[in-house]
Amino acid sequence: MFKAIRIGILLFILFFVAVSTLLTQARSTDWDSSLWVKIYPINADGSEVSRGYIDKLEVKDFSGIEAFIDREIARYGRDLRRPVRIELGREITEQPPALGGEPSAWRVMLWSLKIRWWASSVTDEQDNPAPDVRIFVRYHSPSDAFRLENSVGLQKGMVGIVNAFASRGQKGSNNVVIAHEFLHTLGATDKYDPADGNPTFPEGYGEPDRSPRFPQRLAEIMGGRIAISALDAEIPKSLRYAVIGEQTAEEIRLR
Numbered sequence: 001m002f003k004a005i006r007i008g009i010l011l012f013i014l015f016f017v018a019v020s021t022l023l024t025q026a027r028s029t030d031w032d033s034s035l036w037v038k039i040y041p042i043n044a045d046g047s048e049v050s051r052g053y054i055d056k057l058e059v060k061d062f063s064g065i066e067a068f069i070d071r072e073i074a075r076y077g078r079d080l081r082r083p084v085r086i087e088l089g090r091e092i093t094e095q096p097p098a099l100g101g102e103p104s105a106w107r108v109m110l111w112s113l114k115i116r117w118w119a120s121s122v123t124d125e126q127d128n129p130a131p132d133v134r135i136f137v138r139y140h141s142p143s144d145a146f147r148l149e150n151s152v153g154l155q156k157g158m159v160g161i162v163n164a165f166a167s168r169g170q171k172g173s174n175n176v177v178i179a180h181e182f183l184h185t186l187g188a189t190d191k192y193d194p195a196d197g198n199p200t201f202p203e204g205y206g207e208p209d210r211s212p213r214f215p216q217r218l219a220e221i222m223g224g225r226i227a228i229s230a231l232d233a234e235i236p237k238s239l240r241y242a243v244i245g246e247q248t249a250e251e252i253r254l255r
């Protein structure tokens with residue numbers, strides 16, 4: 001009897017979570033109301049440089065992302081004022097759970113559950129009501145000349161974790177990565193080759209019909225880079241050099 005009640009309650013909770021996830025996902029791409037995106041800085045390397053950078057952060061440092069989404073959805077014939085509204089949250093003093101070890105399907109699934117749990121618990125005291133999308137930006141000192149670990153954006157749970165450089169000069173390219181991960185949370189997929197990072201043709205190109213094809217002048221946001229030649233691509237300096245391509249537009253239901 002008790003066991004049946006327990007299972008019943010559990011099923012009810014699971015059902016509730018599934019329905020609310022579906023509703024959030026449908027609402028996040030209906031493009032008729034503003035999406036509220038909150039950005040939380042994290043000092044990833046504990047450095048003074050990252051500390052100073054985070055202390056000076058202002059919400060307007062991220063306005064390029066709002067302008068990008070604004071411009072691109074208008075290009076697809078949507079007229080919604082401020083489709084994305086960005087807010088800057090307070091610093092988070094905890095690091096997100098790491099994936100750790102060889103990524104397997106099971107490990108990734110478990111980790112994404114952990115991230116969702118972590119994201120809502122760590123923002124609990126500052127988020128009432130909760131935003132639609134949460135993006136955690138981990139700042140690293142630019143003098144650490146290492147390759148930043150990959151950033152992630154999870155559609156389930158609407159959470160992104162971005163690795164970024166604590167430098168004014170990298171503000172624009174940081175915003176490119178944030179916009180990329182944000183669009184993942186809406187269901188957009190990657191359009192680059194994971195082996196070398198080069199965008200895939202034609203869907204990962206900003207101007208796939210351009211002739212001659214190289215050099216491209218723009219990046220497709222989910223391709224992530226501007227294809228300079230067939231073998232070489234670079235991350236755009238700012239979102240002014242990025243577009244939402246047709247396949248991405250379909251994935252986030254702009255078309």
Ligand SMILES: [Zn+2]
Nearest residue numbers: 180184189190
């Ligand atoms: Zn991606």
